[in-house]
Amino acid sequence: MKITSKLLLSTTAFMLAGAIPAAAAWQPQKPIEFVATAGPGGGTDNLARAVQSIVTKYKLTDQPIVVVNKGGGSGAEGYVYGKASAGDPYKVIFGTSNAWQQPLVSKVAFNYTDLTPIAAMAQDEFLLWVKQDAPYKTAGDFLKAAAATEFKMGGAQSKDTDEVLTRMIEKAARVKFTYIPFKSGAEAAVQLAGGHIDAHVNNPSESLGQWRGSTQRPLCAFSPKRLPQGPKVTATEGWSDVPTCVEQGLAISQYEQPRTVWLPGKVSPEQAAFYVDLMKKVQATPEWKDYIEKTSQVDTFLTGATLDSFIKQDLEHVKQVAGEQGWLLK
Amino acid sequence: MENLQSLLHGFTIAVTVPHLTLMVIGVLLGILVGVLPGLGAPNGVSLLLPLTFGMQPVSAIILLSSMYWGALFGGSVTSILFNIPGEPSSVATTFDGYPMARDGRPTTALATAFGSAAFGALVGVILITFLASWVAQVALAFGPPEYFAVYFLAFASFVGMGGAAPIKTVVALAIGFAIAAIGIDTVSGSVRLNMGIDELVKGVSFVVAVMGLFGIGELLIAVEEEFQARAVSSRVDWKEVFRALGRLPRHSIALLRSAAIGCWMGITPGGPTAASFMSYGIAKRFSRNGARFGSGEAEGIIAPETADHAAGTSALLPMLSLGIPGSATAAVMMGGLMIWGLNPGPMLFVDQKDFVWGLIASMYVGNIVAVALVLLTVPVFAALMRIPFAVIAPLIVIICVVGAYSVSNSYLDVVLMLGFGVVGYLFKKLHYPLAPLVLAIVIGDKAEDAFRQAMLMSKGSLGIFFANRLVTTLVLAGIALLLLPLVLQIVRLLRKPDEAAHEKVRII
Numbered sequence: 001m002k003i004t005s006k007l008l009l010s011t012t013a014f015m016l017a018g019a020i021p022a023a024a025a026w027q028p029q030k031p032i033e034f035v036a037t038a039g040p041g042g043g044t045d046n047l048a049r050a051v052q053s054i055v056t057k058y059k060l061t062d063q064p065i066v067v068v069n070k071g072g073g074s075g076a077e078g079y080v081y082g083k084a085s086a087g088d089p090y091k092v093i094f095g096t097s098n099a100w101q102q103p104l105v106s107k108v109a110f111n112y113t114d115l116t117p118i119a120a121m122a123q124d125e126f127l128l129w130v131k132q133d134a135p136y137k138t139a140g141d142f143l144k145a146a147a148a149t150e151f152k153m154g155g156a157q158s159k160d161t162d163e164v165l166t167r168m169i170e171k172a173a174r175v176k177f178t179y180i181p182f183k184s185g186a187e188a189a190v191q192l193a194g195g196h197i198d199a200h201v202n203n204p205s206e207s208l209g210q211w212r213g214s215t216q217r218p219l220c221a222f223s224p225k226r227l228p229q230g231p232k233v234t235a236t237e238g239w240s241d242v243p244t245c246v247e248q249g250l251a252i253s254q255y256e257q258p259r260t261v262w263l264p265g266k267v268s269p270e271q272a273a274f275y276v277d278l279m280k281k282v283q284a285t286p287e288w289k290d291y292i293e294k295t296s297q298v299d300t301f302l303t304g305a306t307l308d309s310f311i312k313q314d315l316e317h318v319k320q321v322a323g324e325q326g327w328l329l330k
Numbered sequence: 331m332e333n334l335q336s337l338l339h340g341f342t343i344a345v346t347v348p349h350l351t352l353m354v355i356g357v358l359l360g361i362l363v364g365v366l367p368g369l370g371a372p373n374g375v376s377l378l379l380p381l382t383f384g385m386q387p388v389s390a391i392i393l394l395s396s397m398y399w400g401a402l403f404g405g406s407v408t409s410i411l412f413n414i415p416g417e418p419s420s421v422a423t424t425f426d427g428y429p430m431a432r433d434g435r436p437t438t439a440l441a442t443a444f445g446s447a448a449f450g451a452l453v454g455v456i457l458i459t460f461l462a463s464w465v466a467q468v469a470l471a472f473g474p475p476e477y478f479a480v481y482f483l484a485f486a487s488f489v490g491m492g493g494a495a496p497i498k499t500v501v502a503l504a505i506g507f508a509i510a511a512i513g514i515d516t517v518s519g520s521v522r523l524n525m526g527i528d529e530l531v532k533g534v535s536f537v538v539a540v541m542g543l544f545g546i547g548e549l550l551i552a553v554e555e556e557f558q559a560r561a562v563s564s565r566v567d568w569k570e571v572f573r574a575l576g577r578l579p580r581h582s583i584a585l586l587r588s589a590a591i592g593c594w595m596g597i598t599p600g601g602p603t604a605a606s607f608m609s610y611g612i613a614k615r616f617s618r619n620g621a622r623f624g625s626g627e628a629e630g631i632i633a634p635e636t637a638d639h640a641a642g643t644s645a646l647l648p649m650l651s652l653g654i655p656g657s658a659t660a661a662v663m664m665g666g667l668m669i670w671g672l673n674p675g676p677m678l679f680v681d682q683k684d685f686v687w688g689l690i691a692s693m694y695v696g697n698i699v700a701v702a703l704v705l706l707t708v709p710v711f712a713a714l715m716r717i718p719f720a721v722i723a724p725l726i727v728i729i730c731v732v733g734a735y736s737v738s739n740s741y742l743d744v745v746l747m748l749g750f751g752v753v754g755y756l757f758k759k760l761h762y763p764l765a766p767l768v769l770a771i772v773i774g775d776k777a778e779d780a781f782r783q784a785m786l787m788s789k790g791s792l793g794i795f796f797a798n799r800l801v802t803t804l805v806l807a808g809i810a811l812l813l814l815p816l817v818l819q820i821v822r823l824l825r826k827p828d829e830a831a832h833e834k835v836r837i838i
Contacts, residue, residue, distance in 0.1 A: 039661065042661075042665070045665060046665055046668065049379065049665075053383055067376075068738075068739070069376075070532070070738055072513060072514075072531065072532020072533050072738070073513050073514040073521070073531035073532050073533065074514050074519070076514060076521075076531045076532070077529075077531060077532035077738070080528055080529060080531060105519060106514065106519055106520050106521055107520065107521045108521060108531055109528030109531065152787055157516065157519060158515075158516060158517055158518055158519030159518075159519040160519065178786055178787065178789075179786075180474070180783050180786050180787060181516055181517050181519070181783070182516070182779075182783070183516055183779070190469075190470070191473060191474075193470055194470040194471060194472065194473055195470075196473030196474065196787075197787075205668065208673050209673035209674050209678070212673060212681075213678075294668065294671055295668065327519075
C-alpha cells in the first residue's frame with residue numbers, strides 16, 4: 001500500500017515538475033519528508049503532524065508531505081539523518097533545543113552546525129509540579145521542605161532540559177535533589193501521581209490531564225510573567241492562576257523549550273527561504289492558533305539572526321550548568 | 331451497576347451504521363497492515379491519524395482502535411505461516427503456530443489462534459468494563475522497583491520454565507541484554523556500544539532482530555535440511571475452522587489461566603509482550619502436553635495468543651485513565667486524543683463519558699467484527715502454504731529485507747537483519763533458545779532503566795525491592811521461579827534410586 005502510494009506521489013510530482021516555471025523563487029519539485037526527532041505521539045511528532053495537516057489543508061505547496069519518526073537515541077537518530085542528507089532540501093527536521101544541547105553532553109555524531117536552522121515555532125513552558133495531596137502550597141514551602149530532606153525529582157531523559165532545570169533550581173535555592181531520569185515527561189507524571197517521586201518540571205501539556213484529574217498540581221511557572229489566560233483547567237483554576245516562580249521566591253525567571261525546524265546542511269539560501277516562508281504561512285492560520293492553545297504552548301517565531309542569537313545564548317547557559325555538573329564531553 | 335448502564339449507553343453510540351462501517355474499514359485496513367511486512371499497527375495508525383482530524387473523537391477512536399484489533403490479528407497470520415512475527419507480542423505464537431502450519435495444519439493453527447485471541451480480548455474488555463476505577467489504582471502503585479520486579483518475574487519464568495537447559499537460557503538472555511544496551515542510555519544520557527557506527531545511536535530495532543532471527547534463521551535451517559520443494563498440502567477446509575474453534579473449550583484451563591496472566595500483565599504495566607512469553611512458559615510447565623510444546627501443540631498457540639490480546643486490550647485502560655500508553659500503538663492513539671482536544675487522565679471518565687463508554691462498547695463490537703472477518707480469511711491465508719518452498723523462500727527473503735529497510739529507511743538495518751539471520755541459525759544449530767534472546771532485546775532496556783531508577787531512589791540499597799508487600803511478593807515469586815529447576819533437580823536426585831529401580835523393572 002505504502003509503495004503504491006509513493007509511486008503515485010512521485011508520478012504526480014514528475015508531472016508537476018514540468019508545469020512550474022523555473023524563473024520563480026525556489027519551489028519543491030518532489031515530495032517532502034518531515035522528520036520528527038521523537039517517537040509517534042510525543043510533542044515533536046504532534047508539531048510535525050500539525051504543520052503537515054495545515055500545509056496540506058491550505059495547499060501551501062503542491063508537493064505531498066510524508067512524516068517519518070526518527071526518535072531513536074533521544075532524537076539523535078533524526079539529527080544524524082539530517083546531517084547525512086546534506087544538500088537535500090526535501091528533508092525537514094523537527095526537533096527541540098536538544099539539537100544543540102545533546103552534542104554538548106553525549107558523544108553523538110552530529111552538531112547543530114551540521115544543519116540549517118529554519119525557525120523556532122513554539123515555546124513550551126516549564127512548571128514545578130507536586131502531588132495533589134502534598135502539604136506544600138507554594139514553591140517556598142516546597143523548597144523549605146527540600147532543604148530538610150533530599151527530594152526525588154523526576155524528568156524526561158538524562159542531562160537534557162529537565163535535568164538542566166533541576167540543577168538550576170538546586171543552585172538557585174541551595175537545595176539538593178536526587179534526579180531520576182525517565183523515558184518521557186508523561187512517565188514522570190504517572191510516577192508523581194503514584195507518589196514514587198516528589199516533584200517534576202513537566203511542560204503544561206504533559207501534565208494537563210493529571211492536573212484536571214486532581215492527581216498533581218503546579219506550584220509555579222518558570223516564566224517571566226504569568227502564562228496566558230486560557231480556558232479553566234480545573235473547576236477553579238487555569239494556567240494564568242499559576243504564580244511565576246520568581247513571585248514565589250525561586251529566582252529562575254525564564255526557562256523554555258523551543259520547538260525547532262531545520263533543513264540539512266549545505267542547502268541554498270533560496271531553499272531555506274522557501275521553508276521560512278512556508279512556516280510563517282502555517283503560523284498565520286487559525287488551525288495553528290488552535291494547536292498552540294490545545295497544547296498550552298507559547299506562540300513564537302524566531303528565524304535568521306534572532307534564532308542564531310537565541311541558540312548562542314541558550315548554548316552558553318547550558319554549557320555553564322553542564323560544566324558545573326561535570327557533564328561536558330572532554 | 332453504574333458501569334453497566336454506561337456501557338449500554340455506549341452501545342447506543344457504537345452500534346450505529348456509520349460506526350459499524352468504520353469498524354469494518356478499520357479492521358480490514360488493520361489486517362492489511364498486520365500482514366504486510368514492515369508496516370505493523372503503530373505505522374498503520376500513524377498513517378491513518380491525519381484522516382481523523384476532522385472526525386468526531388469517538389468516531390476517530392473507533393476507526394483507529396478497530397485498525398489496531400485488525401493489525402493484532404493480522405500479525406498472528408505471518409507468525410504462523412512464515413515464522414515472521416509482526417509485533418513483539420506475537421513472537422511466542424511462532425513457537426507452536428509455525429510448526430503446526432508446516433505440519434499441514436495451517437487452518438487449524440490460524441483458527442485456534444484467532445479463537446483464543448478473541449477470548450483473551452473479551453476477558454480484557456470485561457475487566458475494563460467492571461474494574462475501570464480499581465484497575466487505574468493498581469497501575470499507580472507501580473514505581474521503578476515494582477516495574478523491575480515484573481520484568482524480573484518475566485525473565486525468571488523463562489529460566490525456570492523454558493524447555494532448554496537453564497544455563498543456555500541465561501546465556502541467550504545475556505546476549506539479548508547486550509543488544510538491548512546499544513544506543514543512548516536513558517539514565518546516564520551517554521551513547522553505548524555503538525562500535526563506532528554513528529547510526530547505531532538509535533539502537534537495534536526489535537523488528538530487525540526478529541525478522542532475521544526467525545525469518546532468515548529458519549530459512550537457512552530449512553535450506554540445509556531439505557533443499558527440495560517443500561509445499562504443504564493443506565486442504566482449504568471451512569469445516570476445519572469450526573472444528574478448531576469447537577476444540578477450544580477443551581483447553582478451558584489454559585484459556586482462563588492465559589487470560590488471567592494477560593489481564594494482570596496488561597494492568598500492571600508489564601505489557602502484552604511479557605504477558606505472551608510468560609503465559610507460554612507457564613503453559614509449557616503445567617500443561618499435560620508440555621513436552622510436546624514447540625512441535626505444533628494447540629495449547630502452545632492458545633497460551634500466548636490469549637494472553638497477548640487480554641493484555642493488549644486491558645492495556646488501553648492505563649492509557650485512558652492515566653495517560654500511560656501500554657504499547658507503541660497506544661502511544662500514537664494518545665497523540666491522537668490530544669489532537670482531538672481530549673486529555674487522557676482520570677477526568678476523561680468524568681468529562682467525556684460518551685467517548686470513553688463509546689470506545690469500550692466498540693471494543694466488544696469491534697473484536698467480534700474483527701474475529702468474524704479474520705475467520706473468513708483463514709482459508710485464503712492457509713492456501714498460501716501450498717505455494718512450493720522454492721517460491722516462498724525468496725519471497726520470505728524479500729519480505730524480511732523490505733521489512734527491515736522500512737523500519738527507518740536504513741541499509742544498516744538490512745545488514746543487521748541478515749546478521750541476526752546467521753545468529754538465529756547458529757542458535758538453532760547449537761540448541762540455544764531464541765525466545766529469551768528476543769524477550770531480553772524487547773524489555774531488556776526497560777528492565778535496566780527500572781533497576782537503575784530504583785537504585786537512584788534508594789541510593790544503592792537493594793532493600794527497596796523488599797520495601798512493600800507488592801514488590802516483595804513479585805521479587806519472591808521471581809526468585810522462586812529462578813530456583814525451580816535447581817529444586818526439581820535436587821528432588822530428582824533424592825528420588826533417583828527409587829526411580830532407577832522402577833526403570834529396571836520396566837525394562838525387564
